[in-house]
Amino acid sequence: MINISLIVCTFVSHKIKKMQLEFYKYQGTGNDFVMIDNRTEFFPKENTKLIAQLCDRRFGIGGDGLILLENDLDTDFKMVYYNSDGNQSSMCGNGGRCLVAFAKKLSVIENETTFIATDGLHHATIGIDGLVSLQMIDVDTVKVSPDYVFLNTGSPHHVQLVDDLENYNIKENGAAIRYGDLYGKAGSNVNFVKQIDDTTFSLRTYERGVEDETLSCGTGATAVAIAMNVLGKTMETAINLNVEGGKLVVSFDKKEGQFTHVFLKGPAEFVFKGTIEI
Numbered sequence: 001m002i003n004i005s006l007i008v009c010t011f012v013s014h015k016i017k018k019m020q021l022e023f024y025k026y027q028g029t030g031n032d033f034v035m036i037d038n039r040t041e042f043f044p045k046e047n048t049k050l051i052a053q054l055c056d057r058r059f060g061i062g063g064d065g066l067i068l069l070e071n072d073l074d075t076d077f078k079m080v081y082y083n084s085d086g087n088q089s090s091m092c093g094n095g096g097r098c099l100v101a102f103a104k105k106l107s108v109i110e111n112e113t114t115f116i117a118t119d120g121l122h123h124a125t126i127g128i129d130g131l132v133s134l135q136m137i138d139v140d141t142v143k144v145s146p147d148y149v150f151l152n153t154g155s156p157h158h159v160q161l162v163d164d165l166e167n168y169n170i171k172e173n174g175a176a177i178r179y180g181d182l183y184g185k186a187g188s189n190v191n192f193v194k195q196i197d198d199t200t201f202s203l204r205t206y207e208r209g210v211e212d213e214t215l216s217c218g219t220g221a222t223a224v225a226i227a228m229n230v231l232g233k234t235m236e237t238a239i240n241l242n243v244e245g246g247k248l249v250v251s252f253d254k255k256e257g258q259f260t261h262v263f264l265k266g267p268a269e270f271v272f273k274g275t276i277e278i
């Protein structure tokens, strides 16, 4: 005879089995991330709902994204990035800089590293001022249209100059472009820009996968710097970017329309550490 109560108990105890998840919270110019040391590969990477819940600012820890630090055979570590909607996505510049600071906190690296991310190898250094400088992918294709520029700096970016950046409705206008005909199902991140002086631009970014404005976007700042150089708005190859959450600097070498040695530099700071039951 089958013992029904045993089956029910096993089912119930299986259902309520919880685990303590240790996390670290980092931010880079206000672009914030839940960081998890997944070198033992314990994290349920396919659980989109869980990742979205951990990033939720009311029901979870809160963050624009979640990043796993994993082992890699050929480099110091591997970066696995998820947007706050729970889906794995393309490169995150600020997240990469924060992950470098996290790797140092875990003693995986000291002040210099090479790691692997979805768009390839990244070299990075941590300065004595604590600023993290991250090498981004080379850029050789920049699409210039009358009203905007499109380029991929590890993630896709639409760049558009606007008159009244301070009062511009980033969420509404960004979403219209992200979901519009231009970029199809994949969509794009959308950056609105204002020139401040010869070497400085302010930008506000609508991020795909967060589906809202974030306080900063590293691949976005990189895209804006290159786009402004291509448009002839600046002749400089080291450009200051004011984002809502602080300041970034993007530098590059330019030769025959190719952008190489592209570096994104700025703060990457530990905020707090904790455990959450999942």
Ligand SMILES: N[C@@H](CCC[C@H](N)C(=O)O)C(=O)O
Binding pocket: 031, 083, 089, 090, 091, 092, 093, 094, 095, 155, 156, 189, 207, 208, 209, 210, 214, 216, 217, 218, 219, 220
């Ligand atoms: N905040 C990031 C960009 C993250 C990726 C983006 N949301 C996408 O899915 O394309 C950055 O700092 O670059």
